[in-house]
Amino acid sequence: MLRDITLGQYYQTDSVIHRLDPRVKLGGTLLYIISLFFFSNPLGYLAAAVFLGIVIKLSRVPFRFMVRGMRAILFLMLITVVFNLFLTPGREIVSFWKLTITVEGVWTAVTIAVRLAMLIIGSSIMTLTTTPNNLTDGMEKMLRPLRVFKVPVHEVAMMMSIALRFIPLLMEETDKIMKAQIARGADFESGNIIKRAKALVPLLVPLFVSAFRRANDLAMAMESRCYRGGEGRTKMKPLVYQRRDRVAYLCLALYLAVSITVGRLVWLWI
Amino acid sequence: MGIVKAADVVYEYIRRDEEGNVEGITTAVDKVSLDIAQGEFVAILGHNGSGKSTLAKQINAILNPTEGTIWVDGMDTSEEDKVWEIRQTAGMVFQNPDNQIIGQVVEEDVGFGPENMGVPTKEIWERVEESLRAVGMYAFRKYSPNKLSGGQKQRVSIAGVLAMHPKCIVLDEPTAMLDPSGRKEVIRAVRGLNQVEGVTVILITHYMEEIIHADRVYVMDQGKIAMQGTPKEIFSQVEKLKKLRLDVPQVTMLAYELKRRGLALPDGILTAEELADELQKLRA
Numbered sequence: 001m002l003r004d005i006t007l008g009q010y011y012q013t014d015s016v017i018h019r020l021d022p023r024v025k026l027g028g029t030l031l032y033i034i035s036l037f038f039f040s041n042p043l044g045y046l047a048a049a050v051f052l053g054i055v056i057k058l059s060r061v062p063f064r065f066m067v068r069g070m071r072a073i074l075f076l077m078l079i080t081v082v083f084n085l086f087l088t089p090g091r092e093i094v095s096f097w098k099l100t101i102t103v104e105g106v107w108t109a110v111t112i113a114v115r116l117a118m119l120i121i122g123s124s125i126m127t128l129t130t131t132p133n134n135l136t137d138g139m140e141k142m143l144r145p146l147r148v149f150k151v152p153v154h155e156v157a158m159m160m161s162i163a164l165r166f167i168p169l170l171m172e173e174t175d176k177i178m179k180a181q182i183a184r185g186a187d188f189e190s191g192n193i194i195k196r197a198k199a200l201v202p203l204l205v206p207l208f209v210s211a212f213r214r215a216n217d218l219a220m221a222m223e224s225r226c227y228r229g230g231e232g233r234t235k236m237k238p239l240v241y242q243r244r245d246r247v248a249y250l251c252l253a254l255y256l257a258v259s260i261t262v263g264r265l266v267w268l269w270i
Numbered sequence: 271m272g273i274v275k276a277a278d279v280v281y282e283y284i285r286r287d288e289e290g291n292v293e294g295i296t297t298a299v300d301k302v303s304l305d306i307a308q309g310e311f312v313a314i315l316g317h318n319g320s321g322k323s324t325l326a327k328q329i330n331a332i333l334n335p336t337e338g339t340i341w342v343d344g345m346d347t348s349e350e351d352k353v354w355e356i357r358q359t360a361g362m363v364f365q366n367p368d369n370q371i372i373g374q375v376v377e378e379d380v381g382f383g384p385e386n387m388g389v390p391t392k393e394i395w396e397r398v399e400e401s402l403r404a405v406g407m408y409a410f411r412k413y414s415p416n417k418l419s420g421g422q423k424q425r426v427s428i429a430g431v432l433a434m435h436p437k438c439i440v441l442d443e444p445t446a447m448l449d450p451s452g453r454k455e456v457i458r459a460v461r462g463l464n465q466v467e468g469v470t471v472i473l474i475t476h477y478m479e480e481i482i483h484a485d486r487v488y489v490m491d492q493g494k495i496a497m498q499g500t501p502k503e504i505f506s507q508v509e510k511l512k513k514l515r516l517d518v519p520q521v522t523m524l525a526y527e528l529k530r531r532g533l534a535l536p537d538g539i540l541t542a543e544e545l546a547d548e549l550q551k552l553r554a
Contacts (some may be wrong), residue, residue, distance in 0.1 A: 132376050165374050168416050214369050221370035222331050224362040225383040225430065236381035236394045261454050 011128045016061040018129045021245045023139025028252050029126045035113050035259055044263020045114055050124075051255045053120060061128045069124040070117060077116050084109040085196050136160045154230030158204075162218070170211060177206050271342065271437050272307040273470050273476030274329055274360065274503060279338035281324050281493075298494035301338070306439040306472065306486075309438065311464045313481035314474045315502075316490035317515045324476045325490070326442045329472065330362040343437060345366040358387060360438045361431030365422035366445050367419070368415075376418070376426050378400070383434040393431075401429040405459045421452025425459050432463065438470035453477070466508075478519050482540045482542065489514060522523060523546050 018026070032048070039045055056063060090104030121171075130138070140157035147153055178188065181202055188199050281299040284292055298321045306312050315324040323542050327333040328340050331347040343359045345352045363384075364370045373379030382436045402408040405425040415423055425446050431439055441460065445453040457480050463470045473480065481487050487504045489497040491514050497504055504511070508526045509520050518526070525539040525548070533552060539545050 007549065079397060082407065132380075163372065165372065165415075169368055214366075217364065217366055217369035218372070220332055221329075221362075221364055222382075223433065224357055224364075225334060225372075226357050227382070228386065232388045234385055234388050234391060235502065236378060236385055236398070238391055240320065253488040 005058065010131050011061045011065055013060050015058060015060040015129070017055065019140070019244065020129075020248055021239055021241055022130050022134045023142050023239065024252075026135070026138050026142060026250065027131055029123050031184045031252060031256060033119055035256055036118055038260050039263035041263060044259050045111075045118075047255070047259035047262055047266075048118055052122060055125055059089050059129050060127055061125070065128060066121045066124045069120050069242075070123075073116065073120060077113060081109045081113050084112055132164050133161060136164070137237075137239060142184045154233075158230075164170070166211075166214065169214075170207065171181070173210055174203065174207055177203055205268045271341065272305045272310075272487070273343055274304070274306040274327075274472065275341045276304045277301055277339050278324075279325070279328065279340055281321070281328060281333060282427075283324075290543065297493050299328070299335075299415070302490075302493070302495055303338075304488060304495070304498075306438075306470060307335065307405045308470055309464075309468050311461070311471045311483065311485045313484035313487045313489055314472065314490060315478070315481055315504075315516065321493035323442050323489050324493075326362070326440050326472070326474050329360050329438075329440050331356045332362075349385055354387075358434050358442055359436055361434055361436035363427050363431055363439065363441045363444050365443045367420055367427055367524045369416045370427050371423060371430075374414060375408065375411075376413050376415060377525065378428045379415060379426060380411075380433050383430055387434060398429075401432040402426075402513035404432055404463065405429045406454070408412060420448045421455035424452070424456045425450065425474070426458055428456070428463070432467075432469070436457040438472065440472045440474070442474050443476070444473075444481065445475065456499040457483075476516070478517055482519070489516070501540060504538075505540060 036045075036048060039048070056066065081101075085101060085105050086099045088102055088105035088108050090102035091104070093101045093103060095101070127135075136157050139160075142152055143151070143153045182188070184200060186199060188196065188203070190196075191199070279299055280297065283296045285294045285296065289291050294509055294544065298504060302321075302325060313324065314322050316430050326331065328335055328521065329342060331342075331353050334348045340347045342356045345356050345359070347353075347356055361479050372382050380398045380401055381394050384397050390536045398411075399408065402411055405428050406424050407422060407429060410418065410422065410426075417425065419450065428439070428441075428444075430449050439460075444460075445530055448456065458472060460471055461483055463469045473476070474485065475481065481504075484501055487499060487501055488495050489504060489511075496514055497507065497510065504517065505522045506510075508522065511518050519540065521542050521544075525535050525545050528539075529535045535545075535548050535552075
């Protein structure tokens with residue numbers, strides 16, 4: 001049923017990675033992605049793959065869930081690989097018609113494919129092991145310094161979590177309106193794209209009206225429960241770093257040191 | 271002076287056309303005065319458009335009276351710097367359970383009010399636990415609100431207000447969108463709050479069955495208080511209630527009709543047991 005949909009792609013299980021502070025996971029993912037762009041030899045990627053493997057093992061999320069995220073960008077990956085393969089100048093391997101494959105081309109194509117794959121898998125580990133709510137909390141706390149520049153961090157986080165709460169409700173409502181319109185002879189399924197888009201108008205109008213009404217009600221309910229922005233607010237579940245979070249940061253630092261050293265420097269020695 | 275006191279309260283909705291010119295004025299609440307004592311269970315009854323919801327929103331300082339004054343625990347609701355204290359003293363539960371639950375997990379929603387008030391973390395957890403237990407929803411604390419029934423959601427909303435430790439709870443048609451069993455659930459929880467926790471309850475409704483247990487009832491019509499008294503006093507005036515377009519409970523109606531046909535029954539019978547007893551007496 002629509003009510004049961006999980007947002008994002010959180011995979012419910014209990015693991016060390018799941019229990020980590022969302023800030024560690026956010027920061028870790030970011031650093032991991034950046035590290036992927038520092039390597040200039042296969043050893044760096046090997047280090048990154050080993051690290052990724054360990055995290056996957058620890059997260060207890062089946063590997064196929066992570067690969068699922070790759071499907072979306074498979075096409076993009078294919079295009080970049082093909083372009084790099086044929087259009088990089090350098091030492092020639094084979095050549096037919098106007099296309100040439102070069103040693104450098106093969107190297108860049110493979111690097112890019114591996115880099116993209118690791119990037120996608122790495123970031124999907126974060127979304128698979130962190131609830132959207134937790135992620136919002138983590139972002140709010142991490143971005144707090146931006147308040148100095150008048151960025152409404154708390155408000156944005158609040159908006160995100162309200163949106164997350166209301167998406168299933170609005171989806172259910174869409175379903176209800178759709179059925180009501182179908183019962184009155186509306187046709188959402190036939191015709192060309194323009195006709196179908198037009199058919200959506202009687203669906204979207206009531207949906208927006210009801211969303212505005214809900215927003216009005218919610219604002220009133222929040223005010224009557226003394227909501228007045230982030231100032232002076234306490235947290236029921238404050239984010240506090242535990243021992244495991246400190247250990248995780250240490251592991252991350254270790255990974256960065258090792259992978260960047262082998263990924264950049266070793267090449268020079270050979 | 272009681273916990274909630276209103277003196278000659280008037281509230282006008284001003285309708286404007288597109289240029290902002292005044293098209294007309296609707297008086298939703300018209301010179302209403304009431305005085306509710308601490309610990310009382312008061313019901314405000316009226317059909318749609320009688321002004322009962324407008325009155326309720328003024329108690330919570332969401333709306334301010336056009337004329338007259340409302341005091342909540344001695345604080346004038348039109349004083350701006352008292353707004354948060356007033357909302358904390360007189361909590362409010364609204365009609366649509368989906369549109370007043372903010373959290374994605376039951377316990378987080380109940381903690382929302384105390385979080386806003388700046389209650390320390392440890393105390394928030396204590397308050398959440400005791401409030402959820404008071405409405406019998408503690409077992410569901412880890413659930414997503416989307417997976418609860420209407421009655422359960424409304425009980426969570428009540429717990430959310432309760433966690434702010436109010437002296438008074440205003441419920442604005444809390445059962446209007448629920449099925450009969452959900453309605454019973456909510457009314458039972460509300461009665462529990464009043465009797466066990468000693469919270470003043472102001473229940474706004476158009477269901478007659480729900481006011482049977484109230485200490486006092488105000489009936490509103492066209493923005494004015496049309497009747498007031500104990501449920502018994504109100505229900506003994508069947509003719510007048512019908513004139514105000516309010517449904518009388520079936521049992522009361524039956525007793526009323528029987529009496530009209532010549533049976534010597536007392537006025538204002540509210541429950542089936544009561545009627546059965548009276549009929550037994552007649553046979554004896």
